[in-house]
Amino acid sequence: MDTIPAVLRRAADQYGxxxxxxxxxxxxxxxxxxxxxxxxxxxYRGRGFVPGERAAIWAPNSIDWVVAALAVSHAxxxxxxxxSRYTGHEAADIVERSGATLVIVADGFLGRDQIGELRSAxxxxxxxxxxxxxxxxxxxAEPGDIExxxxxxxxxxxxxxxxxxxxxxxxxxxxxxxxxxxxxARAWGVLGGVTADDRYLVVNPFFHSFGYKVGIITGLTxxxxxxxxxTFDLDRTMALIESARITVLPGAPAIYxxxxxxxxxxxxxxxxxxxxxTGAAVVPVVLIExxxxxxxxxxxxxxxxxxxxxxVTMARDGDPAELVATTCGRAIPGMETRIAADDPAxxxxxxxxxxxxxxxxxxxxxxxxxxxxxxxxxxTGDIGVLDxxxxxxxxxxxxxxxxxxxxxxxxxxxxxALMRMDGITDVAVIGVPDERMGEVGKAYVVGTxxxxxxxxxAKERLANFKVPRFVEQIDAxxxxxxxxxxxxxxxxxx
Numbered sequence: 001m002d003t004i005p006a007v008l009r010r011a012a013d014q015y016g017x018x019x020x021x022x023x024x025x026x027x028x029x030x031x032x033x034x035x036x037x038x039x040x041x042x043x044y045r046g047r048g049f050v051p052g053e054r055a056a057i058w059a060p061n062s063i064d065w066v067v068a069a070l071a072v073s074h075a076x077x078x079x080x081x082x083x084s085r086y087t088g089h090e091a092a093d094i095v096e097r098s099g100a101t102l103v104i105v106a107d108g109f110l111g112r113d114q115i116g117e118l119r120s121a122x123x124x125x126x127x128x129x130x131x132x133x134x135x136x137x138x139x140x141a142e143p144g145d146i147e148x149x150x151x152x153x154x155x156x157x158x159x160x161x162x163x164x165x166x167x168x169x170x171x172x173x174x175x176x177x178x179x180x181x182x183x184x185a186r187a188w189g190v191l192g193g194v195t196a197d198d199r200y201l202v203v204n205p206f207f208h209s210f211g212y213k214v215g216i217i218t219g220l221t222x223x224x225x226x227x228x229x230x231t232f233d234l235d236r237t238m239a240l241i242e243s244a245r246i247t248v249l250p251g252a253p254a255i256y257x258x259x260x261x262x263x264x265x266x267x268x269x270x271x272x273x274x275x276x277x278t279g280a281a282v283v284p285v286v287l288i289e290x291x292x293x294x295x296x297x298x299x300x301x302x303x304x305x306x307x308x309x310x311x312v313t314m315a316r317d318g319d320p321a322e323l324v325a326t327t328c329g330r331a332i333p334g335m336e337t338r339i340a341a342d343d344p345a346x347x348x349x350x351x352x353x354x355x356x357x358x359x360x361x362x363x364x365x366x367x368x369x370x371x372x373x374x375x376x377x378x379x380t381g382d383i384g385v386l387d388x389x390x391x392x393x394x395x396x397x398x399x400x401x402x403x404x405x406x407x408x409x410x411x412x413x414x415x416x417a418l419m420r421m422d423g424i425t426d427v428a429v430i431g432v433p434d435e436r437m438g439e440v441g442k443a444y445v446v447g448t449x450x451x452x453x454x455x456x457x458a459k460e461r462l463a464n465f466k467v468p469r470f471v472e473q474i475d476a477x478x479x480x481x482x483x484x485x486x487x488x489x490x491x492x493x494x
Contacts, residue, residue, distance in 0.1 A: 001155060004070065004159055016030060021227075039140040041074035042075075045146065055078070057079065057080070060231060065206050068136055070216075075150075076152060080161050080162075081207035084106065087463065092117075092122035100127060101128050101129075103118070103129075157178055159178040160181060160212070162212075164408065175362055183355055184356040185214055187334060192248070194275070199245060214250070214311065234262055235264070242272075249276055250276065251278060252278065253278050254436050256295070270295055275297070275301075292321065299317045301314060309378060313332065313335075313391075315328070315391075330390045330391055331352075331392075335357075337392060339385065345386070347384065348384075349379060350383070400430070403431075409441060411429035414458070414467075417462055424447035426445075426476070426477050428444045444490055454468070
């Protein structure tokens with residue numbers, strides 16, 4: 001049965017005492033992971049958590065994150081991951097809107113008071129308890145009949161709600177069923193050739209589908225051993241690749257660019273790497289060539305996905321470097337792609353359909369109907385072309401979203417935050433090219449605040465990846481007769 005509890009049990013039966021996770025000196029086997037999850041799920045239940053409720057996790061990658069998350073499913077609940085870099089206001093908004101009754105928090109991460117931030121930002125009306133993830137062991141209880149609860153979970157139950165902002169700036173919760181979360185993780189693992197012999201370094205954050213679904217869940221479906229990193233540290237990453245003989249390293253292009261540019265790279269033996277999967281931004285052909293030549297990675301592939309569908313297309317082993325770098329590969333099994341145009345080769349909006357398209361947006365039937373048409377096609381908002389073999393190339397975005405360091409940034413959300421600053425009368429945000437991050441934000445501001453004041457204001461209210469890197473004061477924003485900001489004109493200024 002394709003549920004997360006069933007996959008976890010199968011992994012424990014099949015792989016037993018084989019390490020499932022290694023984090024520093026801590027090693028947890030597949031059997032040990034199941035035991036921890038059972039006890040934590042029973043602890044949730046003892047604190048009043050019942051099937052159908054939602055639990056939010058606001059923390060960086062760790063073994064405890066995995067245990068806390070899998071225990072939500074084992075207790076019959078729905079997981080709501082939160083970006084570990086969110087401000088208290090951003091996190092509280094999603095906790096409130098999701099109706100989460102339990103929140104697990106890494107209090108003190110990056111020197112912050114996350115629990116205090118949450119409580120000061122909102123009344124948290126539905127929340128019964130906030131648990132510091134460092135004290136997760138205190139939640140543990142005898143499993144009792146918790147497997148009966150886990151057995152009652154069905155493939156069609158909602159496994160998780162991952163929030164993604166929209167062009168209105170209002171985050172939307174994409175709901176996925178267990179069969180979808182498990183199915184897409186299994187498909188990704190098969191296409192990548194991931195096996196129980198692999199040692200998989202997870203730099204991608206667990207709150208993101210790239211870290212959670214094709215990280216944690218793929219680890220369960222393949223038996224690979226996962227090495228989670230709380231934050232990306234270049235020297236630690238290279239040292240870990242060498243010492244642990246890491247074989248699988250997925251990530252945004254910035255990860256590989258940082259490794260290639262590292263002045264001390266030659267001091268580390270990175271030859272164990274065999275599979276790299278990248279995407280989330282335009283990938284230069286030369287980067288793929290250098291990953292293969294200088295890092296000696298056997299298989300380098302690119303993929304296209306989104307929170308609403310996780311993985312849609314993926315390149316395959318053996319594809320030429322130029323195809324890998326200039327396209328996002330072909331539709332994965334269970335998914336199909338179509339370009340909404342008379343001549344798909346000339347480009348049009350990318351539509352996707354299949355097993356892994358979300359169930360819909362939480363409590364937002366209007367947005368769901370707008371995103372998924374009557375025939376089941378998800379309208380991505382991206383402009384793309386398909387070649388004769390079905391390889392996808394993204395050429396533009398209908399919406400103004402840009403990708404910074406692998407994270408989606410929605411200008412409307414940033415603009416709404418900046419418009420609350422005294423002295424700003426108008427603002428527009430665009431993405432501008434950045435060699436390392438792919439793109440970073442640039443804000444055009446009409447008003448009196450100095451650029452450094454604008455950046456400081458944004459840092460108090462937005463996650464770091466959303467904060468504009470550049471601020472330029474401007475007398476007036478260019479607009480058309482309908483009042484719409486002409487962002488192309490702003491882009492042309494750069």
